[in-house]
Amino acid sequence: MDKKLLIVGNWKMHLTVHQSSLLVHRLQERIATHRDVEVVLAPSMLALQPLSMEIDRRRFRLAAQNAYHKDEGAYTGEVSFAMLGDLVHYAIVGHSARRLYFGETLDIVRDKVQAAVRNDIVPIICIGETKQERDAGETKQVIHDQLTTALMNLTGKEIENIVLTYEPVWAITTFDGIVAKPRDVQEAIRFMRHQVEELYGERTANAVRVLYGGSVNEHDVRSYLELPEVDGVLVGAASLNYHQFSEIVKIAHQVQTEQN
């Protein structure tokens, strides 16, 4: 079988622990186990522990939305990747909300990627330009800088196991919410893989999973998943709605069935 499609729901700072638990129950009622689709939920930090006991692990995996890059120490208020090791399989790193609202620099993102890998957590690294950068013709430069810094210090073998996401800031619902054309997504992801190939070789570039994220919903998900370059999607707003999210997973399975 080719790579599984990876569908990640980023719940951001939404839902109490109780509401998170209800959403998981609703999703478990609707989402079947598919061998060709992997479904990952990224609830708030607070909900990770209870959900880790409630989820059916054959159907879902958990992701943290963030963590601190040091393993332990006097860092009041932080939670480390080391502490999350038993709870999550994945962690979102370098999300544009973190880069833009919390001052995460290229170097901080690099340190977090390394901390995740060091603690056997697969980083889902978000990469993408703002509207201003796109309008200024800087898209490739921004992708290049974010990608090469994030992967710095990792081996080709480690990169084969991580997940990259092309997530242009202008396409995210809560920023400009402009729906990206599949052609633009394809071009950006080809460029990302090309960068990986130049630095780490063809095998690594083919193995690394690359997702698309930005206002994905049940109506347009197929247009992205049908692109051969796209290994899945990162879903924000639509992942909070169990009808929409379960439909997205269903469509991913259909696309896989048609293509294999």
Ligand code: PEP
């Ligand atoms: C996100 O912020 O990771 C995201 C993909 O959001 P949305 O789908 O709401 O654009």
